[in-house]
Amino acid sequence: MSEHEHERVAAVYDDFGRRWAHGTSPLFEDWATGIAADPAAVARIAALPRRLQQPNLVFAAARWAGCDLVPYASWGSWLAAHWDAVVAITETRSTQTNEPNRCATLLPVLSRIDGPVALLETGTAAGLCLYPDRYSVDYSTPSGRLRVDPVAGPTTFALACTVDDEASVPERMPEIVWRRGIDLDPIDAADPDAVAWLATLVWPGPDHDARVARLRGAAAIVAAERPEIVRGDILEVLTDAARDAPSEATLVVFHSAVLLYLDAAQRRRFADLVGGLGAAIGRRVVWLSNEVAGTLPEIDARLPASLDSSQRFVQTVDAVPVALAGQHGAVYETRPFAR
Incomplete structure (x- = not known):
């Protein structure tokens, strides 16, 4: 996976946290900016097909898999340990948010x-x-x-x-x-x-x-x-x-x-x-x-x-x-x- 792709994924998550989740979902801001600053997490996400890389999808899949709503310092470790289960959910679900x-x-x-x-x-x-x-x-x-x-x-x-x-x-x-x-x-x-x-x-x-x-x-x-x-x-x-x-x-x-x-x-x-x-x-x-x-x-x-x-x-x-x-x-x- 190219360095450019890693940088792109990190930028997507940083933008999601700072521009979209900021002021409205502090936890998602923390998760998104946490991933953006975590090279190992970025590498795992960058290895996925583009459709599966979306922050909304990854975060919802983690919640569907049973994660706790805790800061990234703890949640990031949980995500790494349960990554295969989270990916399996992203493969069968989509971000069809219906608001x-x-x-x-x-x-x-x-x-x-x-x-x-x-x-x-x-x-x-x-x-x-x-x-x-x-x-x-x-x-x-x-x-x-x-x-x-x-x-x-x-x-x-x-x-x-x-x-x-x-x-x-x-x-x-x-x-x-x-x-x-x-x-x-x-x-x-x-x-x-x-x-x-x-x-x-x-x-x-x-x-x-x-x-x-x-x-x-x-x-x-x-x-x-x-x-x-x-x-x-x-x-x-x-x-x-x-x-x-x-x-x-x-x-x-x-x-x-x-x-x-x-x-x-x-x-x-x-x-x-x-x-x-x-x-x-x-x-x-x-x-x-x-x-x-x-x-x-x-x-x-x-x-x-x-x-x-x-x-x-x-x-x-x-x-x-x-x-x-x-x-x-x-x-x-x-x-x-x-x-």
Whole structure:
């Protein structure tokens, strides 16, 4: 294994700890920066296929294998002793984090679309984000809290999101008349083992404790609905999956933290595919994206020069940046893009 590959892995883990886990999951920050500074750990991870090297996957696999949530000084030794078991889990699992709280950052856009809406999510996992209209949401605004409930009434749990402008809070739920997902390996929300794995992917720490309860509450709703999720590569099946959307509805193609798993050429192909989807299927299409900065150059070119997007997605509508959205849906900020 080349020295360059070791340096790359160390940089990935250091960045994960210092930029993404910092301030939100102290334990994962400690584990990630600990690995980055541990040549033996870096070498073990660098020897894995790229897909298995992801910090989220390695950490979740270790937790699935029964590790204690202890500092790296102890956890690093445990990881070395149980490395084969951890790798075996990474080979059969994936980082299909399905965070329903991201729906709180989708609703400001979806609720402002006139008329019926059809949803098509790429990288949908279990489909928990296909039901933004079925969950109660508590929005914290500069002037106080505002709650938005489903038409059928409040749910036993609520999503939570802090917004920097009260105008972002939806006045109503969108009228969603059709839903479909696409995923390489769909998850059944009715499968207890699958939901338990999704819960294991939730980061440890007080900022994340409520996420597990929301995930399980959302999974129960989705399990009762049983959404249609097409198994396949989004680059290959997107157009066919979109053709069945009702012609009278606005089709919204959306995704969160999906394009980072594609290389630059695949991202370009996906952007071109979505950009031409309306013409291909003969109806109105809105492209709603929550991805990290650096995903597509044409979007980066539209970002304010001094923008700090740490721990946030850049939300775009038809490739135009409109907001920063917390990676787990906890914040939604439009002021950086106010004109």
